[in-house]
Amino acid sequence: MRKSFLxxxxxxxxxxxxxxxxxxxxxxxxxxxxxxxxNFSIPSGEANFSGTTNSGSTLDFARDFDFSNEWxxxxxxxxxxxxxxxxxxxxxxxxxxxxxxxxxRSFTFRGETYVANASISGDLxxxxxxxxxxxxxxxxxxxxxxxxxxxxIKTSLELTGTTNNGVRSAEGSITKLAATVGYDLDYxxxxxxxxxxxxxxxxFQGEHLFHVEGGVKFFPVRHFGATGGYKFQRYxxxxxxxxxxxxxxxxxxxxxxxxx
Numbered sequence: 001m002r003k004s005f006l007x008x009x010x011x012x013x014x015x016x017x018x019x020x021x022x023x024x025x026x027x028x029x030x031x032x033x034x035x036x037x038x039n040f041s042i043p044s045g046e047a048n049f050s051g052t053t054n055s056g057s058t059l060d061f062a063r064d065f066d067f068s069n070e071w072x073x074x075x076x077x078x079x080x081x082x083x084x085x086x087x088x089x090x091x092x093x094x095x096x097x098x099x100x101x102x103x104x105r106s107f108t109f110r111g112e113t114y115v116a117n118a119s120i121s122g123d124l125x126x127x128x129x130x131x132x133x134x135x136x137x138x139x140x141x142x143x144x145x146x147x148x149x150x151x152x153i154k155t156s157l158e159l160t161g162t163t164n165n166g167v168r169s170a171e172g173s174i175t176k177l178a179a180t181v182g183y184d185l186d187y188x189x190x191x192x193x194x195x196x197x198x199x200x201x202x203x204f205q206g207e208h209l210f211h212v213e214g215g216v217k218f219f220p221v222r223h224f225g226a227t228g229g230y231k232f233q234r235y236x237x238x239x240x241x242x243x244x245x246x247x248x249x250x251x252x253x254x255x256x257x258x259x260x
Contacts, residue, residue: 029191030259031082035227037074037255041095043067043124045246047157049172050108053242057108059157064105065122067097069251072126084143087184089132091151095249097124103161110170112163120161126235126247127154132198134184143186149200150179153209153235155245174237174245178202180209192219196229206244208236217257225257 043061050057061067072095079088100121107114114120130151136143156173180200187195194217201210215229232250239245 030223031080033076033078033257033259035074035076035078035255035257037076037093037227037253039072039074039093039095039231039249039253040069040251041072041097041249042069042251043095043097044248045124047172047245049110049157049170049239049243049245051111051243052108054108056105059107059109061124064103064107065099065101065124067099067122067124070095070097072096074253074255084138084140084186085136085145087132087134087136087143087147087186089134089149090130091132092127092129094127095125098122109159110172112165112168112170114159114161114163118162120159123158124247125154125156125158126249128152128235132184136184136186141188144183146181147184147198147200148179148181150177152176153178153237155235155237155247157245172239172243172245174239174243176207176237178207178209178235178237180211192225193217194219206236206238206241208234208246210234213253215253219257219259223259225259226255227257228252228254 045061046058048058072093074093076089076091102117103114103120104116106116130149132147132149134145134147136145138144152175154175156171158171160169180202182200185197197214199212211233213229213231215227217225217227219225230252234248236244236246
């Protein structure tokens with residue numbers, strides 16, 4: 001993933017450098033941004049794909065697997081209107097956590113009973129693709145207002161281990177079209193410095209969606225800069241009741257920004 005990320009960053013930088021040089025804008029502030037991040041994610045959550053409400057088959061990611069912290073990938077494109085009132089954003093992120101260990105209890109997952117004191121490997125994944133619109137009030141330095149985002153969220157947990165029927169693999173995966181509402185904030189005290197904050201959430205039937213992030217961007221030159229901050233998200237998605245998967249991840253992020 002690191003080699004692919006580096007190659008993508010280098011190609012993107014080269015292409016945008018050509019575009020910027022050939023089409024320099026006369027406006028005081030660039031209206032478009034492309035941002036590439038790496039997110040250091042600390043995961044937790046629960047899942048139940050036993051087909052029953054049996055609490056003994058609800059898996060706790062911290063207790064049963066102790067998934068290690070991993071670096072994820074995120075890419076986003078943002079456009080602001082000349083007035084700053086309208087902000088559009090398209091965002092894609094993905095993260096993957098893996099762990100192998102000896103489980104201390106038996107549980108049922110997708111019809112297979114994994115037995116205690118045997119080795120098991122787990123792979124937990126989260127992918128989010130969403131589009132956002134925000135209408136903000138304010139002035140040249142600060143803009144804040146309501147936002148709405150909608151997109152696809154995919155969560156999955158794959159297990160391979162010893163069961164009553166020998167070594168088996170099973171996967172529980174849920175993909176949902178989901179939306180949240182909240183607010184978006186940009187504070188630009190200088191042309192080189194920008195602080196931002198975004199929050200959204202919704203509760204619909206048995207599903208709970210929430211995300212929040214805050215960070216800062218620094219532009220030592222007009223078109224290129226760096227970003228860093230902290231992000232938390234919690235997604236609980238239901239398949240057919242009572243099957244569900246909840247992922248919580250939080251941690252810092254760093255990246256680069258090109259604006260034009």
